Amino acid sequence: MKHKCDKCDAEATVHEVVIKNGVKVTKHLCEAHAKDEGIAVHSHAPINELITKFVMSHSSKESEAPAAEQCEECGMTWSEFRQSGLLGCGSCYRTFEDQLGPLIERAHDGGTHHIGKAPKRNEGLVDRERRIASLRKKLTEAVRAEQYERAASLRDELLSAERPGDEGPQD
Amino acid sequence: MNANFGADWLRDAGRESDVVITSRIRLARNFAGFPFVNRAEEEDRRQILDLARRDIIEGELASQMLWVDMNEIPQLERQVLVERHLISKQHSKGGSPRAAAISAPDERLSIMVNEEDHLRIQVLRGGLSLSEAFEQINEADDRIEARSDFAYSNRFGYLTACPTNVGTGIRISVMLHLPALKMTGEIEKVRRAAQRMSLAVRGYYGEGSEAVGDFFQISNQTTLGKSEHDLLEDFEANVIPKIVEYERRARRELLEKRRVILEDRVFRALGVLRHARLLKAEEALEKLSYVRLGCVTGVIEGTRVEDVNQLILLTQPAHMQRVLGRSLDQAERRVERATLVRAQLGGG
Numbered sequence: 204m205k206h207k208c209d210k211c212d213a214e215a216t217v218h219e220v221v222i223k224n225g226v227k228v229t230k231h232l233c234e235a236h237a238k239d240e241g242i243a244v245h246s247h248a249p250i251n252e253l254i255t256k257f258v259m260s261h262s263s264k265e266s267e268a269p270a271a272e273q274c275e276e277c278g279m280t281w282s283e284f285r286q287s288g289l290l291g292c293g294s295c296y297r298t299f300e301d302q303l304g305p306l307i308e309r310a311h312d313g314g315t316h317h318i319g320k321a322p323k324r325n326e327g328l329v330d331r332e333r334r335i336a337s338l339r340k341k342l343t344e345a346v347r348a349e350q351y352e353r354a355a356s357l358r359d360e361l362l363s364a365e366r367p368g369d370e371g372p373q374d
Numbered sequence: 375m376n377a378n379f380g381a382d383w384l385r386d387a388g389r390e391s392d393v394v395i396t397s398r399i400r401l402a403r404n405f406a407g408f409p410f411v412n413r414a415e416e417e418d419r420r421q422i423l424d425l426a427r428r429d430i431i432e433g434e435l436a437s438q439m440l441w442v443d444m445n446e447i448p449q450l451e452r453q454v455l456v457e458r459h460l461i462s463k464q465h466s467k468g469g470s471p472r473a474a475a476i477s478a479p480d481e482r483l484s485i486m487v488n489e490e491d492h493l494r495i496q497v498l499r500g501g502l503s504l505s506e507a508f509e510q511i512n513e514a515d516d517r518i519e520a521r522s523d524f525a526y527s528n529r530f531g532y533l534t535a536c537p538t539n540v541g542t543g544i545r546i547s548v549m550l551h552l553p554a555l556k557m558t559g560e561i562e563k564v565r566r567a568a569q570r571m572s573l574a575v576r577g578y579y580g581e582g583s584e585a586v587g588d589f590f591q592i593s594n595q596t597t598l599g600k601s602e603h604d605l606l607e608d609f610e611a612n613v614i615p616k617i618v619e620y621e622r623r624a625r626r627e628l629l630e631k632r633r634v635i636l637e638d639r640v641f642r643a644l645g646v647l648r649h650a651r652l653l654k655a656e657e658a659l660e661k662l663s664y665v666r667l668g669c670v671t672g673v674i675e676g677t678r679v680e681d682v683n684q685l686i687l688l689t690q691p692a693h694m695q696r697v698l699g700r701s702l703d704q705a706e707r708r709v710e711r712a713t714l715v716r717a718q719l720g721g722g
Binding site: 279291293296306310311318319321322 | 413519536601
């Protein structure tokens with residue numbers, strides 16, 4: 204369905220739905236008027252730019268989510284990600300899920316959840332061994348650093364990984 | 375990778391080859407349990423390399439795979455791989471442990487290890503051949519995954535270093551030759567239509583490059599929320615055939631209504647290529663583009679599309695040096711490029 208711009212006769216190419224105080228407001232704007240309204244037109248701007256814009260328009264929200272929040276696995280912080288545009292490991296997606304969600308949605312044209320191929324997860328022996336080895340290493344480190352809570356949860360994970368037939372925690 | 379180029383897409387131009395040069399699909403994957411490449415220590419990267427190598431060998435992904443350690447081959451060889459679309463520029467820079475596995479001699483399947491993601495699996499074929507390319511890449515992916523777990527989340531799918539690749543991790547990329555649409559100015563319509571569909575339009579050399587010689591790469595930008603199958607069907611049944619038809623119509627119109635203009639462009643280009651004594655890479659590409667147009671429209675007879683495709687590759691800097699077996703500076707390359715093209719196109 205084609206819409207005219209709310210403010211002129213040009214074809215609207217930007218559509219925004221805002222829910223304000225429980226009321227849904229839909230805007231249809233041409234590129235020029237969208238720019239005037241401060242709505243980003245280039246949905247495929249480089250990720251860095253996207254992040255900056257997003258963070259700026261949500262600056263109040265960002266102060267709630269401490270920039271110092273760190274990924275437990277790899278130590279990546281949100282501000283490091285903002286600089287490089289690259290995450291540090293798979294766990295970062297969980298750590299920063301709240302901040303990443305809207306960002307990813309924008310980068311993927313509204314896509315929020317994966318549809319398509321999924322691993323068959325017939326976890327190979329080698330992988331199990333590798334995961335166990337990595338868990339052991341982390342457990343030792345946690346004990347050495349006197350992070351007992353983390354150590355306890357790692358121990359549980361290790362026990363379940365060692366139990367045959369157990370798939371272990373998935374994301 | 376010998377001078378006579380086993381690459382399949384060079385020997386067999388494939389379906390719709392009057393417009394479609396190559397079909398390419400890549401998958402971005404990361405092994406579970408390791409940090410992504412940008413965050414990985416040297417030791418992690420080495421382990422990733424070993425793991426990838428083991429999986430590729432044991433998985434028997436192709437009847438013969440070459441394993442190329444990026445730090446063991448000279449810069450020129452790495453550049454050759456870039457020009458053949460087998461590795462990225464970024465990957466060719468070397469440095470930390472990184473490698474590429476390439477199926478030989480067809481060069482259809484290639485895997486970059488430790489690029490932005492642990493694995494970038496690619497299948498490259500001549501002409502419009504996306505279903506076949508997907509079948510092959512899916513099989514390769516399955517075989518690796520049967521041996522190692524990939525980083526995956528139920529919500530976000532396959533996890534990648536850059537969130538713009540997350541989900542399917544797939545990039546479908548079709549290289550098109552659109553000289554007639556360029557001549558008639560209608561290429562801008564294609565560009566706008568592609569943008570509306572969230573597709574990227576890039577030049578011959580990929581990301582950040584302008585279209586030289588009327589070669590355009592069309593690829594998807596979004597990887598989350600759409601299945602591989604839907605995306606593939608969109609490309610194969612909708613987007614690409616439409617552009618192909620559009621280009622063909624523009625060619626027919628040129629032939630019928632502005633034949634002399636078309637012939638002038640084609641023969642001028644042929645004239646330059648047959649007689650020039652100095653040729654820059656860009657000029658060669660630009661003129662070869664018109665010669666290719668001349669071949670597929672029947673304006674020129676006796677030159678095959680495959681020959682033009684090969685020349686496009688052979689006239690690039692690293693290939694020139696590779697073929698001649700010595701390093702050449704830019705000025706020398708211009709002389710040698712002109713000599714090579716004259717010889718191939720029967721000039722004097």
